[in-house]
Amino acid sequence: MSDDERLPPRPAWRTDFPVERAEAQHVNRREFAKYLVLVSGGFAAGSGMIAIKDDLVAQPELPEGGARLCGIDELPVGASLPFVVPGTNVPAFVVRLDEATYRAYETKCTHLSCAVFYAPESGRIECPCHNGAFDARSGAVLQGPPPRGLRRFAVEVRGGDLVLTGEERS
Numbered sequence: 206m207s208d209d210e211r212l213p214p215r216p217a218w219r220t221d222f223p224v225e226r227a228e229a230q231h232v233n234r235r236e237f238a239k240y241l242v243l244v245s246g247g248f249a250a251g252s253g254m255i256a257i258k259d260d261l262v263a264q265p266e267l268p269e270g271g272a273r274l275c276g277i278d279e280l281p282v283g284a285s286l287p288f289v290v291p292g293t294n295v296p297a298f299v300v301r302l303d304e305a306t307y308r309a310y311e312t313k314c315t316h317l318s319c320a321v322f323y324a325p326e327s328g329r330i331e332c333p334c335h336n337g338a339f340d341a342r343s344g345a346v347l348q349g350p351p352p353r354g355l356r357r358f359a360v361e362v363r364g365g366d367l368v369l370t371g372e373e374r375s
């Protein structure tokens with residue numbers, strides 16, 4: 206009795222679809238190169254779109270002389286106050302770092318847009334999503350994956366008020 210006679214009969218589908226699993230999963234060099242080109246192209250297009258979007262961010266529309274955010278007595282040292290940048294739907298916050306130092310930043314993390322917050326105990330602005338952190342005085346990246354610092358707005362004290370006067374460019 207030969208080996209073929211001892212084996213169970215071959216199912217009919219194997220005759221109709223004679224492709225073996227190893228062959229079906231084999232990726233040749235040409236297919237792999239095509240895949241690489243597609244993925245690289247996707248990354249390049251995504252990066253380009255992000256760069257364009259960054260140039261098209263909504264700009265504040267402030268009244269002549271700026272927009273009042275709050276009275277300075279409403280913002281004790283170490284506290285922060287959220288606001289929406291006038292003329293946009295951009296969420297932001299202002300923080301009082303010491304008696305005379307105020308900073309205002311967009312709330313959106315520059316990594317994947319999670320909401321950042323001021324952590325008075327560490328003196329940093331932190332992002333809970335991927336452990337990103339920013340310098341509260343400059344908005345610069347201190348740790349984590351964010352690729353650049355926070356968008357920063359200019360504020361000044363006038364009389365007893367804190368006034369938003371525009372955007373600061375770095």
Ligand code: FES
Pocket residue numbers: 314315316317318319332333334335336337349350351
């Ligand atoms: S979204 Fe902020 S660190 Fe990733």
